[in-house]
Amino acid sequence: MRKGPWSWLAVAALAALLVLSRVTGTVPLPSLAVGSGSAATTDTSDDMIAQVQLVTDQTGWEVTNDHLQWTTDNGGTWKDITPDGVVAGAIEGVWFQDEGAGWLVAADPATADDTAVSSSVYHTADGGASWQRAELPGDGPGGTAYIDFTTRDDGWVMIHDNSGSSVSLGELFQTTDGGATWRRLPDPPIGGKVSFTSASDGWLAGGPVGDELYRTTDGGNQWNRVSVELPTGFRDRSPSYDTPTFFDDANGVLPVTLASPNSDASVAYYTTGDGGESWSLAATEPTNSIVVGPAGVPTDIVSLKSWVQVDPNGNKVTAVTGDSAQATTTRSDDLDSGSEDTQWTDSKTGWDLASDVECLNGKQDCHETTELLSTSDGGATWDTVDSAIATP
């Protein structure tokens, strides 16, 4: 046993030092003298952009460290539209249906720790000028919120619980009055992204390694696991599912990252004409990146016939035309860091949320950034969107 009498004495000494340092206001912890190779400075980061959505070609939002910011000029200027009462670090998810209607999920201030987090949904009908708050029933460990509405009234919120990385759990809530009231549905099989096509039909994707896809036909009360046949030559890959995007009751597109721990990932695109009863492989597009885990390759299903993927390695945007399954690859040195999410309104106009970390001295003095970039020429050129210009 390590906690012998001498160890207890050491603990007591440390405690005394801690108490003393708090009284004196000094750094509270002992610091080991380190060799010449030690890092001496703190890593730094800019205001981190956690989420973005390009709602129209000029209108969108971003969540920075603590704020929801809104732009109507493609990031030229930003307006802080954070609802009153939402505290720092509490935003769990945001989604806008159009330029007016949107919903934001945030942990309630009184319980913003990991023990029992209750959350509220704030909804707006005027682009964030005003918000109404409704509590979600019960509590949980908190996490990332996914939001989807099929009409102004019918919507769902999934809170993907914080947990160890081998576990994926979540709580699912439903509203039928635009978010004024919510009821908790039976616990889904995993926590993850949800998308619904009607009041009854919906999809859920995720799992610890991202290889789980579920379908509901009763509004989210019950879920059945589904899968697709992986393309020839990729049967040994691990699929990482996104949820499908539907453009009517019958027709949709499902992107599936074909992940491997030792090979560059590809993305397989499947289409359905029967509401998701069956899926047909339409295209398989390579990347230059090793991708593992639930996040997958950033893709956006712009329309039934136009799909875009951005290589996580940067530099490469692939536009896939669904009609002929032809792909056009555009490379740009403007996009040189890790792509995490991509949002497009058509095949030319898009945003990309990228992250990067640079260390000045080997693995020391590191600086982490997230960057929002925009393109209007299909990814040939990208401009950095300055997210620092915000007015209250």
Added chain:
Amino acid sequence: VFLALVILLSGQPHATAPANEPGAQHHKTKTKGFDACALPGRAGMQDLFSGTPWWWVAMYIGGGNVGSCNNNIDHDWVSNIDDIGYGMLPIWDGKYAPCYSGNFAKMSWNEANAFDEGKAAAGDAVEKARHLGFASGAAIADDQEGYGASAGSECADAVDRYVSGWSQRLSSGGWIPVVYGSAGGSNVDNWWNVANPPDDVWIAAWNDHPSVYWVGPSIPDWHWNDNRYHQYINDVTNSNNGTSITVDRDCARGPTDGTNDALGLQENPDCS
């Protein structure tokens, strides 16, 4: 003087097996790392190491709840990751609290049985760790997922006994017992007072602040003061040099297994 001696000794590498065996050396590290359910092979792990602040990786190696996590990890993988320079912290995904939600392997409500299950889990973890190339003296973490701070004492008591069994068995073989848990949801601080407390705790408190201290009101900083890890961000993407993976980010002030002496020399102030 005594305090300084204790601290200095705690930072030294401990060689307990031939140094050429992966996982045979152990360093107290004070650096950033990450853990993930799915990890790439050597090339991808090299991408995530070069020019980044990440010095160590925690990876699942087995257990009843491990599912499909890290099924590509074998002796060669450990050896390769050691060559790159990473420190490693193996995770055993053993049984969860009897009151834990969902369809998982769970421990007994009976305290004596839970204690035995913790010991058995430690035995299984050691066997797997040895197979992967780790040696006595290495740290192994048990994953004890949050079951709710408001769960009844009967559930918490079973978890505490399981943790005690885990720690007793590992310590008796010269291994370093670590237990992962949610700061409040796993009642981590309970483990300070069990019969056989873990040497180190790995505290999940997703507050975006790397420091291993001030992780919540339920765990005083003087408990495991110099023997703790902090998982501070959940489910984010590390994308570096052409490799992109979903991770949790961590800071350490605790042991990792690896032959890179720099692990014991580096100190990232963010972690303090």
